[in-house]
Amino acid sequence: MRKSRSRRTIRTVSSAILVITLLVGVGRANAEETVFGKLLKFFDVDVEEAAPAEMVFDIADGAIAENQYTPLLKKLLGSELHFVQKVCNANDAQMKEFQTVGLKLVGQVAAQYEKMQNRNQREWPDARDTITGEFLKLAEKTFDEETANRYQEEVLARREAKKDAALDMMVTILDRKLILSEDQVDEITEKTEQNWEADWDRNMQVYMYDEYSPSPPDSVLDKALNDRQKNVRRGTRNNGRISFGWEQDLGIIPIWGDDGTVLWEVK
Known part of the structure; x- marks a missing residue:
């Protein structure tokens, strides 16, 4: 039991850190030098695909026709x-x-x-x-x-890392609600990956909110869960997908400055 809890804790923490890293990262360069990279390494998670990149190209205004986007x-x-x-x-x-x-x-x-x-x-x-x-x-x-x-x-590799992070968080959220066995985690992870939908990893921020995050397909869960877990799942609330805007879909994170203006950060 202790071993199962330890694995669950490591999976939860590492998945959360990986999602955060992907929200603020791109590329493999200098992965192990970042704070999140070191944490991921500590939890034995491959960090190379999720390293933050420094912005060095600034496209001048007036280069093309402009609109609000x-x-x-x-x-x-x-x-x-x-x-x-x-x-x-x-x-x-x-x-x-x-x-x-x-x-x-x-x-x-x-x-x-x-x-x-x-x-x-x-x-x-x-x-x-x-x-x-x-x-x-x-x-x-x-x-x-x-x-x-x-x-x-x-x-x-960057796309695959994002998918892996979304899959890990999806199963972790389900595990937190239903207390899955390790065999169930493996089965649900494998079957969900086989039935993966591209939209599930488009916006990583959604996995910060259990009630809005995508869930493994019913066809997968119907076979993997026991009756008790199915009953618990039916009683949980899921409000469906929420949209954080096209900026968040692209990983463009709004940061508020001290003067009340929005400083936009692209990673």
């Missing part, structure tokens, strides 16, 4: 350009190519967001995926095969 999307572009530079060790000329393509994409996405808001649509495209999708194509043309493959691997 452009400033934050340019900050997002800055973080992706930094990711390219760190992973690929790109020179100035190569980075200029990526910046040119990125700015064009920012303009397109900003215009698309404006149209979608006017139609009052709730689900918006993921601008980060749009940018990285085009950057992957450009990397094949710009870099040698080894470098292009490394960039692709890092992009995929």
